[in-house]
Amino acid sequence: MAEPVYRRVVIKLSGEYLAGSQPFGLDQPTIDRIASDLIAARELGAEIAVVVGGGNMIRGVSARGMSRSTGDTMGMLATIMNCLALEAAIEGKGAPAKTLSAFVMPEICELFTRGATHKYLAEGRIVLLGGGTGNPFFTTDTTAVLRAAEIDAQAVLKATNVDGVYSADPKLDPSAKRFERLTHTQAIEGGYKVMDATAFALARETSLPIIVFSISEPGSISAMLRGTGRGTVVAG
Ligand code: UDP
Numbered sequence: 001m002a003e004p005v006y007r008r009v010v011i012k013l014s015g016e017y018l019a020g021s022q023p024f025g026l027d028q029p030t031i032d033r034i035a036s037d038l039i040a041a042r043e044l045g046a047e048i049a050v051v052v053g054g055g056n057m058i059r060g061v062s063a064r065g066m067s068r069s070t071g072d073t074m075g076m077l078a079t080i081m082n083c084l085a086l087e088a089a090i091e092g093k094g095a096p097a098k099t100l101s102a103f104v105m106p107e108i109c110e111l112f113t114r115g116a117t118h119k120y121l122a123e124g125r126i127v128l129l130g131g132g133t134g135n136p137f138f139t140t141d142t143t144a145v146l147r148a149a150e151i152d153a154q155a156v157l158k159a160t161n162v163d164g165v166y167s168a169d170p171k172l173d174p175s176a177k178r179f180e181r182l183t184h185t186q187a188i189e190g191g192y193k194v195m196d197a198t199a200f201a202l203a204r205e206t207s208l209p210i211i212v213f214s215i216s217e218p219g220s221i222s223a224m225l226r227g228t229g230r231g232t233v234v235a236g
Pocket of ligand 1: 013014015016017052053054055056058059060061071072073074075076079131132133134135136137138139140141143
């Protein structure tokens, strides 16, 4: 079996994706499919941490009747529910996983620390990182880059519905151009909607490559880890 190109990665999985074709909530067949993909990718020998979003439940920026901070806090809690769903699906298939949270919640899961993450990755577990950065006004895209820098990951794999960064939304504009490679600065200046500017800026600062790819195809995570997948590389 081909060796993975990356020894340790952080995969950013949007909460929205976990809803499948529904507008809200958790779609179990989708979660099961992603769990299988993550397990297959882990079997290549790479260490995998997953930062899970919460957009399938709540985003602070769109919350009504509360402050942005309260909405963001609820969004961060949603990411932990998503982690628990994914953890259950992975473990249900017989593979070890572990949810770590940015918040202290000992009855539910352990606190994220670099040490705990290294330990569980070394045990071969798929580590699910919930609770975002633990601070409002950030996103889980930025969390993915932050955690990747903290745990010395070699890349952030940003899972989306499209196979890379495009000059415009390819679903709306058939003339949209797909980029094979961009610098972090080009990604920020281009204003491409695929990831927020804070995430790209932190990746530039920490010299972390971000690879944007489509998770719609089963097996795409393994392909990205082998270096054979299709995606846009955003790097120095
Ligand atoms: N969030 C936050 N701080 C963080 C990460 C997330 O406040 O460090 C909140 C924010 O409200 C965000 C929500 O959690 O909208 C869900 O995260 P995100 O929108 O990144 O999820 P995704 O789009 O990936 O599903």
